[in-house]
Amino acid sequence: MIRFERVSKRYPNGREALTQVSFGIESGEMVFLTGRSGAGKSTVLKLVALLERPTRGTVTVNGKSTGTLKARHIPAFRRQIGVVFQDHKLLADRPVFDNVALPLVVAGTALKEIDKRVRAALDQVGLLGKEGMLPVELSVGEQQRVGIARAVVSKPPLIIADEPTGNLDPDLALEVMHLFRRFSDVGVTVLVATHDQHIVRDLAKREIVLASGEIQEPGDGAGSGGTDPLPHLVARR
């Protein structure tokens, strides 16, 4: 589903965010992307969602190489990916229903179908009945779940999430992660960037560890093999 081949990314300001990164994620797999802030997690997600293009190397998502995809094909490409953000990026002036429906509206889905699917998505995240509320009327955890409903409403084969539990307390965070696992269980590929080791350990899924823009093999010591409670402190030593 996702393949990075010797991918480097240098931003216009000269900072090299990723250096020669290679990895692959199979269809239906759930993978955690971990590492300290600034390790390159967000850059990996941006490259997957085609918010950025690689400077060197090739990123292949769902069979498409993002480096050469024409601009007019980007919208269709993005419709294959559900994206969840830490700040959930909801439209504050639109009710929950409109926020969740946006990917379907954009894709030209029929109104009746939109209604059905939005309700189904809200049901999956446990928010059925809150369609008419504005995002500000919801709790932070609920807002995050609206963001997740929006990411899954069009049933994309791939979901990527950038620190989706960053603003949530541990119980809520775990709940959200189990939600992701349920999607993965039904065949959706899920890539979650997080620095929450408890969650990574709890779900026992594959982990890709980034440090300073490079992949750390398990056992490097500096990364998080899952046993080190405070990997970033270890890395700093």
Next chain:
Amino acid sequence: MRPSIFGTRHAQALLGSLGRLKRNPLATLLTLLVIGLALALPAALGLFVTNAQTATGGFSNAVDMSVYLKSGVTLAKAQQLAAAARQRPGVAQVTVIPAEQGLAEFRRYSGFGAALDALQSNPLPNVLHVVPSRGAGSSADLDSLRSYFAAWPEVDVVQLDTEWVLRFNAIIAVLRQLVLIAAALLGAGVLAVVGNTIRLEILNRRAEIEVTKLVGGSNAFVRRPFLYTGLLYGLGGAALAAAILEAAVLVLDPSVTTLAQLYGSRYTLQGPSGQVLGVLFGGGMALGWLGAWISAHRHLRSIEPRA
């Protein structure tokens, strides 16, 4: 995409734009006012020219020619010539004014009665009074008619006052060009106003545009509501301009009627014709749409989602 979905998406974009305009009534009203005034100005000028032309339309028919025959030409011959002249296209009416009648009128109106009595014989020739037909009042037509009569051997002088017709037509031509220039300049103004308004709205809705693009919204999808907003601005501005014109006509009509009566005319001011309204609304909507398109094309490209 199925046509029904296509229609639904356009309807959604249109309704969304309407709703947004309604949410900021004051800002919308001010923008509409600027567009309305910019559209009303050239339209009013055009209306003035049309009215001036219609009001004076009678004048060119009032243009008449006096064809003075040579003094030896008899009245019978004059009648014969008049009959021939009536056959010519562009001639509405030919009246023979016999020399005697001419002298009698001159005596009556000039006040030279006593002096005329001193004359041995009537010095006046027979005259043909020629009225050109409606639609043959242009200066070229009149010149051609004049040459036609001047070529007759029996004709001494053809007197025709075309100068003022030429001047009047020249004034109308200048005004017509002014209308075009004003329309072009103010049309550019409408483009700028709509473009700038749309630019501000795009900046205001930056977050929404980013999210929409993030979930796979194409540029066309993101642009559509802004194009409808521009179209609505154009439509509203044109409606306002039409209202301004109608109101101005309503206010001016009594005074114009009075003025016309003083000139012995029954002329009443004419409001904008269906054609003028069509141009106004069509032009307004086209300008609004175009202004929005230019602005959206320029500014939407730069907004790409950031994670």
